[in-house]
Amino acid sequence: MLDEQAKAKCAAVLAEYREKVRSGEIIRTKSLNPEEKAKQNPTSMKYAIRAKCWDCACGQKEEIRLCPITDCSLYNFRPYKLSDVVA
Numbered sequence: 001m002l003d004e005q006a007k008a009k010c011a012a013v014l015a016e017y018r019e020k021v022r023s024g025e026i027i028r029t030k031s032l033n034p035e036e037k038a039k040q041n042p043t044s045m046k047y048a049i050r051a052k053c054w055d056c057a058c059g060q061k062e063e064i065r066l067c068p069i070t071d072c073s074l075y076n077f078r079p080y081k082l083s084d085v086v087a
Contacts, residue, residue, distance in 0.1 A: 033059065034050035034053075034079075035054055035055060038051035049078070049079070050079045052074060053067070053078045053079060056069075064080045064081075065081060
């Protein structure tokens with residue numbers, strides 16, 4: 001749990017950041033989904049695989065992770081997969 005001094009410092013830093021965004025000093029960038037990244041990098045196999053899985057799973061990372069289609073040619077290469085190692 002944060003003490004009062006730490007909370008005040010965090011609030012001050014956040015206020016400073018928001019002011020810089022408002023003034024245009026910091027430009028917030030939009031994060032791209034895998035399909036947009038693949039379009040920007042058309043020769044990247046990694047982005048192509050991620051885009052296909054993203055499309056197939058309707059943009060749900062959890063659906064990609066839990067993908068039941070084991071006969072898919074991209075199954076072993078899919079992103080966000082569960083670790084095979086059991087702790």
